[in-house]
Amino acid sequence: MARASLRENIVDAALERFHAQGFNGCSVQDITEAAGAPKGSFYNHFKTKELLALEALARYRDDSRMGMLFEGDKPPLKRLRAHFEFLAARLKGWNFERGCMIGNFAADMADDYPVMREALNETLARWSGAVGSLLRQAQAEGQLAQDRDPEVLARFLVNSWQGAVTRSRLTKSRAPLDDFLTCAFDLILVRPLIDA
Amino acid sequence: MARASLRENIVDAALERFHAQGFNGCSVQDITEAAGAPKGSFYNHFKTKELLALEALARYRDDSRMGMLFEGDKPPLKRLRAHFEFLAARLKGWNFERGCMIGNFAADMADDYPVMREALNETLARWSGAVGSLLRQAQAEGQLAQDRDPEVLARFLVNSWQGAVTRSRLTKSRAPLDDFLTCAFDLILVRPLIDA
Numbered sequence: 001m002a003r004a005s006l007r008e009n010i011v012d013a014a015l016e017r018f019h020a021q022g023f024n025g026c027s028v029q030d031i032t033e034a035a036g037a038p039k040g041s042f043y044n045h046f047k048t049k050e051l052l053a054l055e056a057l058a059r060y061r062d063d064s065r066m067g068m069l070f071e072g073d074k075p076p077l078k079r080l081r082a083h084f085e086f087l088a089a090r091l092k093g094w095n096f097e098r099g100c101m102i103g104n105f106a107a108d109m110a111d112d113y114p115v116m117r118e119a120l121n122e123t124l125a126r127w128s129g130a131v132g133s134l135l136r137q138a139q140a141e142g143q144l145a146q147d148r149d150p151e152v153l154a155r156f157l158v159n160s161w162q163g164a165v166t167r168s169r170l171t172k173s174r175a176p177l178d179d180f181l182t183c184a185f186d187l188i189l190v191r192p193l194i195d196a
Numbered sequence: 197m198a199r200a201s202l203r204e205n206i207v208d209a210a211l212e213r214f215h216a217q218g219f220n221g222c223s224v225q226d227i228t229e230a231a232g233a234p235k236g237s238f239y240n241h242f243k244t245k246e247l248l249a250l251e252a253l254a255r256y257r258d259d260s261r262m263g264m265l266f267e268g269d270k271p272p273l274k275r276l277r278a279h280f281e282f283l284a285a286r287l288k289g290w291n292f293e294r295g296c297m298i299g300n301f302a303a304d305m306a307d308d309y310p311v312m313r314e315a316l317n318e319t320l321a322r323w324s325g326a327v328g329s330l331l332r333q334a335q336a337e338g339q340l341a342q343d344r345d346p347e348v349l350a351r352f353l354v355n356s357w358q359g360a361v362t363r364s365r366l367t368k369s370r371a372p373l374d375d376f377l378t379c380a381f382d383l384i385l386v387r388p389l390i391d392a
Contacts, residue, residue, distance in 0.1 A: 022304055024220035097307045103362055107303035108218055110365035111293045121366045148382070156356070156379035159372055163359025164352075166299055169306035170317050176355055183352040186344070187383045
């Protein structure tokens with residue numbers, strides 16, 4: 001029995017190729033070739049290239065470990081920082097190429113692919129929601145000033161992270177991510193209550 | 197005499213098509229067709245599609261009026277806000293499609309087009325520099341806390357704006373831009389010294 005089905009191979013290859021080349025930058029043929037699959041087999045498994053991209057996005061999201069925002073018993077702001085450090089280390093491991101697949105798909109597909117747009121909106125809303133719930137917890141514990149709105153701040157931080165990641169693809173360095181961390185935590189830590 | 201040369205028509209069409217479809221999403225033929233130019237004429241005027249994209253970027257940059265950061269005699273933070281409001285109104289005028297061409301080119305071209313990468317880096321560095329000089333001025337006038345680093349904050353704000361613009365393409369609304377403005381000015385205005 002084959003270790004992975006042809007379908008699985010195609011999704012694996014799509015995750016890798018879409019991330020490296022963008023939705024418009026790679027063809028179905030690029031993906032089937034990378035998967036070692038006959039091009040003709042593609043449409044046996046996927047109705048459209050967009051539907052394949054949606055599966056790749058779901059897998060990318062799983063790999064991004066948003067769940068770690070809720071794991072462990074560290075204080076909420078330490079968990080938040082650890083999450084961004086995990087993502088930064090992953091980007092470094094990719095040599096600051098590729099960027100974030102969510103932002104890449106947004107740039108390529110936001111206007112012409114409503115199903116993908118909805119999936120990206122939901123992904124970012126879920127991520128912002130997770131960050132917001134950590135911030136709310138931090139506020140309850142007195143680590144975030146009461147005059148901050150955790151939901152607004154969470155959306156801003158998630159969007160700002162995306163912008164920092166794009167810039168790190170241009171500088172090919174961590175510097176924009178460090179600028180993000182410095183300013184994000186300046187924004188949060190209006191009072192020096194934690195030793196972050 | 198023709199009002200615009202064929203070359204100019206191609207650059208105009210490129211600005212429009214690249215912005216709407218991304219670098220990988222449109223072909224040289226899409227651009228020459230939009231310009232009403234024979235496809236064969238393209239390579240008389242441009243050596244590569246990348247070189248055309250660089251001209252389109254230069255024109256986009258001129259249209260983005262970074263110069264307004266230095267114009268007029270309003271207080272620096274009011275000028276900063278007016279600049280972002282100008283950009284937000286432009287995005288609304290585009291119905292929150294298209295996004296920012298700088299960010300779009302970054303997503304499509306950062307890894308494989310070193311000349312474009314350099315041009316994008318320079319564009320963002322110049323923009324960040326302009327924002328930084330306003331922030332420095334604000335600091336000198338006592339409107340920005342002394343413990344903020346104007347250069348780090350400027351880079352962060354420019355990158356964060358890019359992220360907010362990408363998200364506004366997904367939500368098709370101003371909301372992410374307003375989140376940006378709220379949090380950016382929270383970050384700047386650590387003391388309520390101006391009536392922004």
